Each structure stands twice: as C-alpha cells, then as structure tokens.
Amino acid sequence: MSSRYDRAITVFSPDGHLFQVEYALEAVRKGTTAIGVRGTDSLVLCVEKKSTAKLQEPRTVRKICKLDSHILLAFAGLTADARVLVNKARIECQSYRLTVEDAPSVDYVTRHIAGIQQRYTQSGGVRPFGISTLIVGFDLDGTPRLFQTDPSGTFSEWKAAAIGRNSKTVSEFLEKKYPEFVEENKQVKETGRASVVSGEGGDETEEITTEDHVVKFAVRALLEVVESSAKNIEIAVMKAGQEMKLLEEEEIAKAVASVEAEKKAAEEARKPPAARADPGGAAGSSQPPTTSGQ
C-alpha cells in the first residue's frame, strides 16, 4: 500500500527542468516581500507585513523568526512550510550547541536548511517547500552575514537581497544603490553622521547610528514596492553581540517618514530651478519648464 507513495513527485522534464521546484518558486513570488541588508557592523531584515485582520493577534503573525540567540530568518512564500522548516532549524541550532558547545555559524545553519530543502526535491511522496529564506546573523568573530536559500535547495551569501513579490524591482534598486550606501555606512561608523538630502540642497548631515542608517536604506528599498505605512512593515535589527531588536511601530513610522521626506526633497532638488515649488508654497506646481537654466 505504501509503495504508492514512494514515487517521486519531483522528476525531470524532457528539457531538464524540475517543474515542481519552478512551481514552488512561483509560490514564493506570490509571497510578501522580504529584504535583507548587510551593513558594516549591523544587519537589517525588513519585511512587508500582510495586513492582519482586526480580530487577529499580531504577535502570532510574524514573518521574522528567531532561530537562535544570534540568528534570524525571514521568508517569502507558504507560511506553514516556513513554520516547519524554522522548527527543524531551531532544533538543529540547539543540537549543534549541545554537541559542539559553540554557537553555530550562519553558514552552517543555512547549509542545513538548504540541505533540507534539497532533500524534499529528491524524495518520494513529498513536494518541495514553497519558501525562500533570508538568514542573517553574526559569526563567532563578529562578522555580519546574510544568506539566501530557495526551494531548489541552492544557497548563497549576499550583501543585500530581496525575495517575494516584486523582488526583481527591489533587487535592481539594491544593486544600484548598495555601493554608495556601504561607503556611507563606513563613514557613519567613523563619524557617527550621515548626509541628509534636504530641500535647501545644502551639505547637511545628521547624527545617526550605523544600525539606523542600514534601517533607512532597507526601508527605502522596501518602499519602492510597498505602500508606505508603518502598519505594513516589520523590521528587525541585529548588531554584533546584542539581542535582535524588533522595531516598534513608532520607530518604523519614524524611519518611513524620514525616508519619505528625503525622497521628496531629492525629487524637488531634481526639478529645474524655475519649476521648483516656493518654500511653503504648494508642492508640485505644474508650471511649464522655462527656457532659462535648462
């Protein structure tokens, strides 16, 4: 009787595709967006929160999971599949600590999760997990690490990554802006200040911590594809040697507001001088561009 469930579900197509795995990736593409960014000494996971129903307890609808005291995971795709995989990973972390008496490295945990995902593409009677994961954490020597896995079981390390809905758009943004961001983050680490885009176009800097700087960058990336509201966003920040911090709604709202303000100011700065709105006047006046200063 059980022999009927021994046959593999994931088999090759004539042209070398594993369609089940590709369909699983489709499921991932339908999931809410998750972004991970690696700064010089901090890591940020920024995820789009599916709006919780009014009667739901928000505490139980979390997309960022703690795997161990120093490792976090965010996912995109089927929540139930994620729950199972996260549970397996948590057990493995404690098992590693029991036998090796050391915290597992982010690489080890990622390898373990990816290994499980791959096994489910090559076993009888099972289907692949419908999730991609972003795994962040600090190694024993304090280096921040960000890894990504997907339903096929492949994994790789990233400086910044996005999964889920509109991940392509976000990835493009991250690719474009990451080099400049990482330079600035190094500066922030040394000076404690970062430049701020303001309407006056002057050389303004603000006092900011490296973690907050990474948070702002991650939020900027997420706002490319998500409606800007603190209720839609969940952010977790990790700094070496510290417990992870899930930002409160007010902190998220503050970051979103500051990013929105900078975006607006940058847009204003880009407009030709004559078409710029008067300070205090109506923004976005639809004056036709004048011939001067073009």
Add this chain to the structure above:
Amino acid sequence: MDSIIAVVGDGFVVSAADCTNARSIVVMKEDVDKVMELDHHKLLSMAGEPGDVVQFTEYIQKNVHLYELRTGIPMSTTAVASFTRNELAKSIRKNPYSVNLLLAGYDPKTGPELYYLDYLGTLTKMPYAAQGYCSYFVLATLDRYYRSSMSLDEALDVMRKAIQEVKVRFLINQPKFTIKVVDVNGTRTLESF
C-alpha cells in the same frame, strides 16, 4: 561526594556547591562549577556521576532554550522542574542517569522557588535543601537556623554555618565552594567561601 546546598530567601535563592572532583584517593580538580545557569533566571546545581551530570544538565539546558525560541516565552521554574523530573523518571527504568539536582529559579509571577530532584524522578518544592553526603550534616544546621524571608546577608550567614559544618565534619576535604544567587535581576556569582 558532591555537596550541594540551596536556601530560599526574600525574593532570591542562594545556591552553594563544592568545587572538588575526586575519585578514590586522587583529587583531580578543585575548580569545578557545579551550579549551571540554565537560563537568565534559573540555577541548576548538580550532584552525581561526573559524565551523567554534564550530559543530562546540558541536554536540559538546550531543550529549555529551544522552548524559549519556539514560543518566544521563557519556561517557568515549575515547568522546567516538571520537564527535568519527567526526563529523570523516563531514564531510571531505561537508561539511568545517576544525577541529583537542586533547581533554583526566580519567576516574576511566583517569586523565588527551590526544587529538589533526584535520580529516581523525585520532585518536591522545598524552602531549603541539600544533596549528597553533606545533607546528613547540613539539614540539621538549616533546620536550626533557617527562617522564611531572610535577607541576603542573613541567608548567606546560614549558608556559611552549613558549609562550615561540612568542612569540619565531612571526611572528604572540600576547601572551596561556589556561591550563586538568583533574583529578580537574574543570576550572579558571589565570592566563594
């Protein structure tokens, strides 16, 4: 041969354990830490077979941590005591662990608690307790001097009397004792005496 003693005070529990590892006529180590920090608000003092003791208590520690990661809530002292006793009870008829424990914890809801567990799967909550040969001497001292809701200084005084009894009357030489306290602020180590 391990000497483990614990006393509940006003908002805290103080745990003491000797630091000697000896076998037959040889003393192997004088700096063993027999009071494990199970989590930020629990101390597990262990006595018994050297290998079993470490294997069993580390296994408990990792499972307690796993529970906290899975649920986001730390286990209560009572829950840890029940879980540990259950593991001991399972093991006695299958794969016996020769381990005797004193679990001291601080719960914000119930305050300081002390549990006595032995290798058979016994579990009982006590205001003061001891494991090992030292209990023959120390329980009498504690019976005489213990009062409920003592301050830390008073409790340490009682502890000092108990340890002194061990040093004077117990055949095995145990010069050093680890003293740890768990209270609302978590666990901390005090100067040994």
